[in-house]
Amino acid sequence: MALNHMGVAAINLVAALLSIPVIAAGIWLSTQADNACVQILQWPVVALGVAVLAVGLAGFVGAFWRLPWLLLAYLVAMLALVLALAGLAVFVFAVTAGSSGRPVPGRAFLEYDLDDYSGWLRRRLDAPGRWDRIKACLAATPTCSDLNQTSSYDTPQGFFTAAWLSPLQSGCCKPPTRCGYTFVTPTYWISPISAAADPDCAAWSNEQAKFCYSCASCKAGLLQNLRREWRRADIILAVDAAALLAVYAMGCYAFRTAKTDELFRRYRQGYT
Known part of the structure; x- marks a missing residue:
């Protein structure tokens, strides 16, 4: 059972670490002269990355100290963030469709x-x-x-x-x-x-x-400058969303396994 909880904690820590590429993409956009003048995408990307980091760390704490309510909150919040990240990646791809120059x-x-x-x-x-x-x-x-x-x-x-x-x-x-x-x-x-x-x-x-x-x-x-830079950042967003979804699925499975082991342990204790 302890190993299951440690597995959930490790998976949630990986989810938190996956926020780093998203935050880095937002910071990189903010350093580009055109994005710094327009200020449309970079700060939402940074905010989303920080949110993933915070929720991932909350999930790690919930698993490490065995706080079921915090783990449930993590599962709900992380799903919402994964969907938001995937939605943003699709949106950026859609609005940057167009000319590459004449x-x-x-x-x-x-x-x-x-x-x-x-x-x-x-x-x-x-x-x-x-x-x-x-x-x-x-x-x-x-x-x-x-x-x-x-x-x-x-x-x-x-x-x-x-x-x-x-x-x-x-x-x-x-x-x-x-x-x-x-x-x-x-x-x-x-x-x-x-x-x-x-x-x-x-x-x-x-x-x-x-x-x-x-x-x-x-x-x-x-x-066109924005299109070129946003497309580069969008690759990071799309890959990160896919990785987070995989990690989230693993976390759900590990959490379910840990809960099953906990119920089995209680059953055995009650039986004996």
Whole structure:
């Protein structure tokens, strides 16, 4: 019987340890410049991971000190958290379905269209006053200024063959290719006469605080950056949810076995 209770305690401790990848995924998202400016996913992920850690430790305590009421609370709470984690993984996968970028003639980098992304994500950016705060945050990051630190980007040919330009840099740090701007530096472009015909073309500014942060292409580039990072975090969430479900099933079986042994022991004591 003691071994059964120790087994339940060990399984619950494993469940608590499985919270670490979830918390780490949330912290990693918070360190990314775009996620730090948008602040949608990282803190719910961290909160969910902390909740799994707390419930797993509660289950360990309940099994180690043989507190049935705490173990029952653990079983109910952990099931709810596993379902929440799995639901979040499915939700993230669904809202990040969409474009991976569109090729542009004569350019190695891709450009992005806002209409290719989920309506839920677009609405998160277009909430009243939200984009003003996000673009001010993005302007304070070195995302665009870093382009001027790369010597291979000093010439038009070097910049146009920059396959490693991030979606955020492609959308926010330069005018869209269709606008016909003339390259001077990665963040300084000469406007064509017809630039005002397209809202994004008219929105471009050579000022560091403005660039193309008011462009739809910038929102699209931001969503593509988020999509790439959220998909990486989503792999961790999905794998962790599956592992937690397996551990939870093992915990239920071990708890049931321990309860059966306890009832059998009491029966034998009463019989003798």
